[in-house]
Amino acid sequence: MAKKFWAELIGTMVLVIFWCWVAVRTNADTVSTALAFGLVIIALAYAIGQVSGCHVNPAVSLWVWMSWKMTSKEFRFYILAQFIWWILWAALLGVILGNFSLLWANGTSLVNWMRWIAVIVEIILTFVFVFAVIWVTSNNENWCVAWIVIGWTLTLVHLLWLWFTGTSVNPARSFWPALLQWIGWDWGAFCEVWIFIVAPLIGATLAALLFKYFNKKKA
Numbered sequence: 233m234a235k236k237f238w239a240e241l242i243g244t245m246v247l248v249i250f251w252c253w254v255a256v257r258t259n260a261d262t263v264s265t266a267l268a269f270g271l272v273i274i275a276l277a278y279a280i281g282q283v284s285g286c287h288v289n290p291a292v293s294l295w296v297w298m299s300w301k302m303t304s305k306e307f308r309f310y311i312l313a314q315f316i317w318w319i320l321w322a323a324l325l326g327v328i329l330g331n332f333s334l335l336w337a338n339g340t341s342l343v344n345w346m347r348w349i350a351v352i353v354e355i356i357l358t359f360v361f362v363f364a365v366i367w368v369t370s371n372n373e374n375w376c377v378a379w380i381v382i383g384w385t386l387t388l389v390h391l392l393w394l395w396f397t398g399t400s401v402n403p404a405r406s407f408w409p410a411l412l413q414w415i416g417w418d419w420g421a422f423c424e425v426w427i428f429i430v431a432p433l434i435g436a437t438l439a440a441l442l443f444k445y446f447n448k449k450k451a
Contacts, residue, residue: 233306237313239284243276244317247288247405252325252335262394270387277379286379289402290314291436295362298440318404319411326412335409338398338428347424350397351431357389358401358435366443400428401435 247269254268277286287293290311297307326332364385368378390399400406406428414422 233309236284237309239280239286240288240310240313241317243280243284243286243288244314244404245321246276247272248318248321249325252322256329260394260398262391265394266387266390266399269390270383270385273386274379274383277382281379284310288314288404290404291358291362291402291432292365294433294436295366295440298437299366299443314404315407319408322408322412332409332412332415335412338400338406338410338425347427350424350427353393353397354400354427354431355435355438357393357399358432359439361385361389361401362436362439363442366439370443397428401432403429403432406432 250272251265251268255265258264273286273288276288280286285292285296287296287310293302293307293310293314296302297304302310322335326335329335361382365382368374368381374381386401389401393399407425410422410425410428
């Protein structure tokens with residue numbers, strides 16, 4: 233299990249640093265940031281996918297656990313590893329940049345009722361992403377192309393709604409930048425971080441349940 237722990241470390245490090253750096257350099261340009269997320273995931277998946285599965289995302293780990301592909305102990309281990317490494321690398325990048333407000337935490341800056349639109353959007357985006365991950369990895373014959381499909385799906389969901397919510401689909405990715413910005417007296421993102429924790433988990437759960445339903449009907 234130690235190998236998986238260190239593999240997730242590498243995955244989160246590369247994802248945090250490369251994605252956030254691109255976002256900072258391009259002022260969160262939609263196309264550039266979306267491509268950064270997708271391409272980094274493709275590279276990481278081929279690099280560490282056979283070691284840890286390259287989850288780097290609690291929503292993905294939730295689906296794996298719901299599919300009985302990992303034990304409850306392993307699930308807790310993955311969640312712990314992901315949150316530890318996200319905070320570590322996010323904090324390091326904030327120090328390098330000299331400003332924790334540049335960590336691009338998710339947020340909407342919307343009135344209360346519009347925040348529920350953001351919840352729905354994040355549920356849909358995570359559902360689409362995790363559903364694609366489930367189907368493309370459910371057949372071993374897809375191994376050669378699975379990570380490409382996953383990477384481009386992640387790119388797509390960012391292209392669609394990056395302008396609206398910043399696109400999370402990853403609770404760990406949203407929580408720690410928001411917390412660090414809050415520590416730096418930027419309260420806005422942390423007040424809305426619940427959206428980007430709850431909604432992705434709901435979306436992943438729905439994707440896993442629908443996959444089970446389709447497989448049951450097929451059988």
